[in-house]
Amino acid sequence: DTEVTQTPKHLVMGMTNKKSLKCEQHMGHRAMYWYKQKAKKPPELMFVYSYEKLSINESVPSRFSPECPNSSLLNLHLHALQPEDSALYLCASSQGTGNTNEKLFFGSGTQLSVL
Amino acid sequence: AQSVTQLDSHVSVSEGTPVLLRCNYSSSYSPSLFWYVQHPNKGLQLLLKYTSAATLVKGINGFEAEFKKSETSFHLTKPSAHMSDAAEYFCVVSPYSSASKIIFGSGTRLSIRP
Numbered sequence: 001d002t003e004v005t006q007t008p009k010h011l012v013m014g015m016t017n018k019k020s021l022k023c024e025q026h027m028g029h030r031a032m033y034w035y036k037q038k039a040k041k042p043p044e045l046m047f048v049y050s051y052e053k054l055s056i057n058e059s060v061p062s063r064f065s066p067e068c069p070n071s072s073l074l075n076l077h078l079h080a081l082q083p084e085d086s087a088l089y090l091c092a093s094s095q096g097t098g099n100t101n102e103k104l105f106f107g108s109g110t111q112l113s114v115l
Numbered sequence: 116a117q118s119v120t121q122l123d124s125h126v127s128v129s130e131g132t133p134v135l136l137r138c139n140y141s142s143s144y145s146p147s148l149f150w151y152v153q154h155p156n157k158g159l160q161l162l163l164k165y166t167s168a169a170t171l172v173k174g175i176n177g178f179e180a181e182f183k184k185s186e187t188s189f190h191l192t193k194p195s196a197h198m199s200d201a202a203e204y205f206c207v208v209s210p211y212s213s214a215s216k217i218i219f220g221s222g223t224r225l226s227i228r229p
Contacts, residue, residue: 004158031215042205042219043159056215090158100147100209101166104217106158 002027006091006107014115015081021110023074023091030096032074033104034066037088049074050096081114088112117142119189119206121220129228134193136223138206141187147209148189149217150180154202162204165189176200201227 004025013019023032030051035043048056049068063085065077074091088111092104122137140146147166151159163174170182180191189206206220 006158033215040222040224042222045216048215050215056213088156092158098214100211100214101164102209102214103149103161103164104159106151106160108156108158111156 002105004091004093004105004107006089006110008110009108010111010113012113012115013078013081015083017081018077018079020078021076021089021091021112023076023107024072025093025105026072027093027105028071028095029093029105030071031094031102032068033092033094034074034076035090035092037090037109039087043090047076078112081112083114086112086114117144117146117208117210118218119148119208119220121204121206121223123223124221125224125226127226127228128196130198131195134191134196134200134225136191136204136206136225138189138191138220139187140189140206140208142208142211144211146211147214148180148182149207149209150174150178150189150191151205151207152202153205159205162191196225196227198227198229201225 007022032049034046037043046060047066052068067075088109090109091107094102118141120139149164150162153159163172165182173179
């Protein structure tokens with residue numbers, strides 16, 4: 001199984017809602033990532049978990065709260081989002097060796113719209 | 116600091132003709148370079164990677180790239196374009212200082228004319 005599975009595929013939420021994005025992989029990878037991608041732009045790194053510990057937070061607003069319950073799962077909890085947070089949210093995973101030649105496996109993303 | 120520059124935001128070719136997507140890199144060290152492809156409303160998929168083993172790298176779907184240190188380039192090519200190649204292509208460098216924080220180029224949108 002070489003897939004990264006993200007749910008839901010689409011999400012529409014109001015600015016007062018609380019929702020969660022989910023990501024799952026069964027490749028035994030120990031690094032997991034959240035990226036945000038606006039239309040016609042490259043992905044921007046948000047968070048990195050290494051061995052279930054948060055290792056990188058790219059100064060993301062606190063309305064985004066990541067969680068890594070175990071080595072296969074990654075969540076992104078959303079609360080009080082703004083319309084400018086509308087984007088494609090991509091999850092990725094990698095072996096977690098720290099080598100620069102490590103490839104990332106990406107999920108298909110969650111297309112989020114904030115009204 | 117390391118960086119990549121994709122020289123064309125949009126490339127359009129006819130089906131069956133060659134594809135050339137250009138990428139230049141900046142790095143003080145021998146870089147790890149990648150090309151990823153993103154089809155509409157999809158995640159990114161690795162096409163190929165360069166890690167100093169060979170300067171000509173072959174990837175999936177008939178793509179290949181040549182690492183040229185003298186020109187600091189890592190251009191992506193394919194001899195004959197197919198309609199299914201229409202997508203966004205990203206050149207990526209993995210920084211020596213932090214392999215988790217890969218650096219994306221701005222992307223090149225490839226269109227294929229019938």
